[in-house]
Amino acid sequence: MKKTLCILLIPFLACTTHKGNVDDILKTDKEFSAMCMDKGMQEAFIKYAADDVVKLRPGEAPIMNKPDLEKMFAEHAQDGVLKFQWTPVKADIAASGDLGYTFGNWSIFVPSDGTTRDTTIYGNYISIWKKQTDGSWKYVLDGGNSTPAPEN
Amino acid sequence: MKKTLCILLIPFLACTTHKGNVDDILKTDKEFSAMCMDKGMQEAFIKYAADDVVKLRPGEAPIMNKPDLEKMFAEHAQDGVLKFQWTPVKADIAASGDLGYTFGNWSIFVPSDGTTRDTTIYGNYISIWKKQTDGSWKYVLDGGNSTPAPEN
Numbered sequence: 523m524k525k526t527l528c529i530l531l532i533p534f535l536a537c538t539t540h541k542g543n544v545d546d547i548l549k550t551d552k553e554f555s556a557m558c559m560d561k562g563m564q565e566a567f568i569k570y571a572a573d574d575v576v577k578l579r580p581g582e583a584p585i586m587n588k589p590d591l592e593k594m595f596a597e598h599a600q601d602g603v604l605k606f607q608w609t610p611v612k613a614d615i616a617a618s619g620d621l622g623y624t625f626g627n628w629s630i631f632v633p634s635d636g637t638t639r640d641t642t643i644y645g646n647y648i649s650i651w652k653k654q655t656d657g658s659w660k661y662v663l664d665g666g667n668s669t670p671a672p673e674n
Numbered sequence: 675m676k677k678t679l680c681i682l683l684i685p686f687l688a689c690t691t692h693k694g695n696v697d698d699i700l701k702t703d704k705e706f707s708a709m710c711m712d713k714g715m716q717e718a719f720i721k722y723a724a725d726d727v728v729k730l731r732p733g734e735a736p737i738m739n740k741p742d743l744e745k746m747f748a749e750h751a752q753d754g755v756l757k758f759q760w761t762p763v764k765a766d767i768a769a770s771g772d773l774g775y776t777f778g779n780w781s782i783f784v785p786s787d788g789t790t791r792d793t794t795i796y797g798n799y800i801s802i803w804k805k806q807t808d809g810s811w812k813y814v815l816d817g818g819n820s821t822p823a824p825e826n
Contacts, residue, residue: 541770542770576764576777578777578798578800578818578819579819579821580732580819580820581819581820581821581822582821582822583821583822584798584821612728612815614773614804614814615773616768616769616770616772616773617768617770617772617773618693618768618769618770618772620768620769620770621766621767621768621769621773621774621775622773623773623775623802623815625728625730625736625815646730646736646817648730648800648802648815648817650775650800650802652766662766663764663775663777663800665798665800665817665818665819666730666817666819667730667731667732667733667817667818667819668732668733669731669733669734669735669736670733670734670735
């Protein structure tokens, strides 16, 4: 009887255990930012995008899939000029560990082109992350907006 | 033996069943928009906000909790003037049914003030929804941006 009870309990315990680890999403978000600084926006934003990604763009229509994201970056490559990085402020993950999000602060350093001064612009972002069949995390939705410079 | 096997299988089946129903989130998103048109932004955005809500605002610092959201609406009430509504385009929910998101299109009708003409502005939104302990869905993160007018 004890053995049967034990066998019965195993699946219940496995079922109620929280499968999601928010640190996995935070780690991916930070690696994404590091790659963006190191390799540029085009390579990083394509590597971490899900096939059915939606990318919002202030003042423009959204991009609705990965091929269109690749096309947009190919047409508007600005790598090596802009320095785009971000830091997550908040993150959460579903109990099932397949969906989560990060929210945080970004900054873009725009260097002088000879006629303008070096400028840094600031903003917030939302990234929604979905675990892929290979176990990797990809963003399925990404957007954000500019903000004033941080006060501190 | 058959009975034991049956008892053993029940928790396994319960565990593997997808608990999330994306229609619940879509329904809430649509009710939120309907309330916004009917009762105004202040009442709707407060009713559907989680206590730890983060509300992004283009060009401004984000709002980081519900009391600050209530304060912002109290100070900048525009109800009865703006007509703000939206339609979800895409939504997803975690297998565990506790976290999901909606993405869609919004429009705001800004009526003439006597010196200006009636105007409608357009945009996209991202809302991240979390199931509360009472079973209701509240948004924990909300943001978006303006876009050109739809082409069709």
